[in-house]
Amino acid sequence: MNDNYDYILGIDPDTDKSGFALLDVNCRAFEFIGALTFVEGIKYLDALAARGGRILVVIEDSDTSTAYRTLYGKPKVVFAMGRSVGKCHATFEHLLQYAESVGLETYRQQPLQKIWGAHRDSKISHKELKYQDVQGIPSRTNPEMRDACLLALYRSPVAIVKKR
Numbered sequence: 001m002n003d004n005y006d007y008i009l010g011i012d013p014d015t016d017k018s019g020f021a022l023l024d025v026n027c028r029a030f031e032f033i034g035a036l037t038f039v040e041g042i043k044y045l046d047a048l049a050a051r052g053g054r055i056l057v058v059i060e061d062s063d064t065s066t067a068y069r070t071l072y073g074k075p076k077v078v079f080a081m082g083r084s085v086g087k088c089h090a091t092f093e094h095l096l097q098y099a100e101s102v103g104l105e106t107y108r109q110q111p112l113q114k115i116w117g118a119h120r121d122s123k124i125s126h127k128e129l130k131y132q133d134v135q136g137i138p139s140r141t142n143p144e145m146r147d148a149c150l151l152a153l154y155r156s157p158v159a160i161v162k163k164r
Contacts, residue, residue: 003157004054007031010151011041011059012144013091019144020044023134023152030136030152033145038091042098049102057099058151061108062089109151124150134158
């Protein structure tokens with residue numbers, strides 16, 4: 001994997017809408033942050049591939065998640081959670097395959113640790129994301145969008161800042 005990219009696209013796959021965040025590494029700014037359906041995501045990957053340049057797609061690999069395996073309780077709950085994780089993993093696989101098929105370099109990223117919040121065991125909040133040393137963060141984001149931003153930042157030379 002080359003470490004000299006112009007753009008890094010973070011993708012947090014989900015069943016309904018996946019988080020997409022395109023980081024312009026040279027400008028230290030997000031060019032795009034959004035939640036896209038599968039079809040919208042495919043179209044976005046097409047446009048990105050047509051644009052050219054040195055682009056890395058960092059996509060969260062849901063296959064490494066153990067959340068549903070450690071769940072104990074009613075069989076219906078365990079089944080529903082496993083089904084949901086399976087659908088997310090299918091989205092991951094299809095987006096990954098498509099990105100590679102249009103010539104984009106990809107990187108499978110294990111889910112990042114949840115080190116945010118007062119107790120350091122939660123996902124990043126919008127306020128914490130705004131604290132990062134990058135521009136282009138919209139006034140509102142959802143968890144998938146924020147995770148996509150972190151995926152792009154994690155693989156970039158832009159440091160992730162944890163406010164103390």
